[in-house]
Amino acid sequence: MRRALALATALAVLPFAVHAEGERRAPSVSVVGEGSVSAVPDLAMVTSGVVSRAPTAAAALEANAAAMTKVMAALKAAGIEDRDVATSGLSVQPQYDYGDGSGSGPRAPKLVGYEVRNAVTVRSRALDKVGDLIDSLVSAGSNQIENLSFEVSDRSEKLDGARREAMADARRKAEIYAAGVGAKLGAPLAVSEQDASEPEPIRAFAARKTLDAAPATPVARGEQELRVRVNARWALAAE
Numbered sequence: 001m002r003r004a005l006a007l008a009t010a011l012a013v014l015p016f017a018v019h020a021e022g023e024r025r026a027p028s029v030s031v032v033g034e035g036s037v038s039a040v041p042d043l044a045m046v047t048s049g050v051v052s053r054a055p056t057a058a059a060a061l062e063a064n065a066a067a068m069t070k071v072m073a074a075l076k077a078a079g080i081e082d083r084d085v086a087t088s089g090l091s092v093q094p095q096y097d098y099g100d101g102s103g104s105g106p107r108a109p110k111l112v113g114y115e116v117r118n119a120v121t122v123r124s125r126a127l128d129k130v131g132d133l134i135d136s137l138v139s140a141g142s143n144q145i146e147n148l149s150f151e152v153s154d155r156s157e158k159l160d161g162a163r164r165e166a167m168a169d170a171r172r173k174a175e176i177y178a179a180g181v182g183a184k185l186g187a188p189l190a191v192s193e194q195d196a197s198e199p200e201p202i203r204a205f206a207a208r209k210t211l212d213a214a215p216a217t218p219v220a221r222g223e224q225e226l227r228v229r230v231n232a233r234w235a236l237a238a239e
Contacts, residue, residue: 033170049119
C-alpha cells in the first residue's frame with residue numbers, strides 16, 4: 001500500500017517537473033540596457049560649522065555656542081527657512097599633547113584643552129546666491145565649510161526618461177542577438193533595474209574670510225547626468 005502511494009505521488013509530480021525543466025531550457029536572451037538624461041540641479045546643500053578650542057570643555061562649548069548663534073542669525077538674514085536648516089554634527093573632544101618623540105622614554109599624553117565642533121546642513125533653493133550665502137556664514141564666524149553639493153529635487157521623475165531610454169536600448173540589443181541566431185523576440189520574461197547612479201558631490205573646500213568689497217565666492221552648479229541600467233530578458237521564438 002505504501003509503495004503504491006509513493007508511486008502515485010511520483011506520477012502526479014512528474015508533469016510539473018517536466019514542465020519546469022522545459023521552461024528552464026526554453027531559449028531566451030538576456031541583455032543590459034542603459035539610459036541617461038541631463039538635469040540642471042535646483043537645490044544646494046551646504047554643510048557649515050564652527051570649530052572652537054579652549055582649556056576647558058565648558059569654555060569651548062560656550063565659545064562655540066556664541067559663534068553658532070551668529071551663524072544661525074546669518075542664515076535667517078539670508079532668508080533660509082527653519083525647515084531647511086538641520087544640525088548634522090556636534091562633538092566635544094579632549095585635546096592631548098603627545099610630545100615630539102625626542103625624549104629618552106615614553107611620555108604620558110598631556111591634556112591641553114578641548115575642541116567643540118558644531119555643524120549644520122543648509123538647503124538653499126536660491127542657487128544664484130550660494131556664493132553669497134557661504135561668504136555670509138564665514139563672515140558670521142563659521143570657520144569650516146565641510147561640504148557643498150547640488151541636487152535635483154525631481155530626480156525620480158527625471159529618471160523616468162532614462163528608464164524609457166534604457167528599455168529601448170535593451171530591446172534594440174536583444175533584437176540584434178535574436179536576429180543573429182535566426183530567431184525573433186518573444187514575450188518579455190523579466191525586467192529589473194540596477195541602482196540608479198548618484199551624482200558626485202562637490203567636495204569640501206577651505207573657507208575664507210571675505211572683505212566687504214570682495215566679490216562673492218564663485219560657485220558653479222553645472223549639469224548632472226542621471227543614469228539607469230536595466231537587466232531584461234526575452235523569450236526567443238522561431239522566425
